[in-house]
Amino acid sequence: MTEISPERHALRARMREERARLGAGARIQAAQGLMTQLRQLPELTIDQHIAGYFAVNGELSLHLVVADAWRRGRQFYLPIAGARRQLRFAPYRNDTAIVPNRFGIPEPAAETAQLVDPAAIQLVLVPLLAFDRRGNRLGYGGGFYDTSFAFLHGQDRPTEPLLVGVGYAFQEVDALDEAPWDVKLDFIATESELISCEAPQ
Template identity: 65%
Template structure:
């Protein structure tokens, strides 16, 4: 599972599977995801939360975002730079957004309003696949791994807490991590909240 070809084949299979999810199931999954995340104490106590815009069939965070806004949380969405680094922009209902070069909507804010990943307390991370040990199969760009590389040297869980978000069918038995991969602390699906720190 650690060869580039095997990873690409798994990415393709999971993309196709995710794209085939019917609309009614997507809506139900968004409801289930919020129920699972509400079990997470950090969603209640943390103030600075990183999230993402769901694209290409990703499990939607729209109900989670609305819940966080109702709780007075500061929501931040990623903004990618040319060096494969993410910084995060405060996101409110009034924030203008525009697709980046990958077609992913990004908040349009001044550069001096972007915050570093380390300044967040809780980050909801998109993924293509995962295993219960907290290994994440991303999209191959390395943006999250490079941006949160500082956590590799930290005693986990640390700040920010990394929570992978995906459908339950995106679970695989095992993913062999690369040296640069940053583990997830937890994974939330529409069905359960998985604590990867015990694995």
């Protein structure tokens, strides 16, 4: 599972640059808009096990989503990058210690016994660099999400876990090439829209 397309590399670089140019005010406003869009998903209220990511390098922040989950008594999880491009998820609470992993990405300092498998999560908020409305996602090239949720291949979607890509509206592109190992998103949430990837485009 490798991505060597020069076009994908160029698109990643462009999206990183655009994201880095966002000021603090724009990021705060985007996080508020994202929360408004995500509230359209019944799963955000109903599901007990919700996973997201620790925003870095200008990613759209989930801090309002996390606070909402804690307020509702839901369990929120962050990903732990393991061997063989596999993710497991660790509980994240307001007193959880956070440490950088081997990629420099913040992760909970969790014991192995605390980790849960991807199939145990009900709603997953997935970071991205670019997306299209068919549910295709351009990630960071590591393949962790595609590997970890490969068990969804062949299943009727949407199902659990529900995969919701999170990104800024400017990260939308007309179309992304699909690879056999890609796991499509069910929804995409931006600061201005909730996109159903199952709806006719």
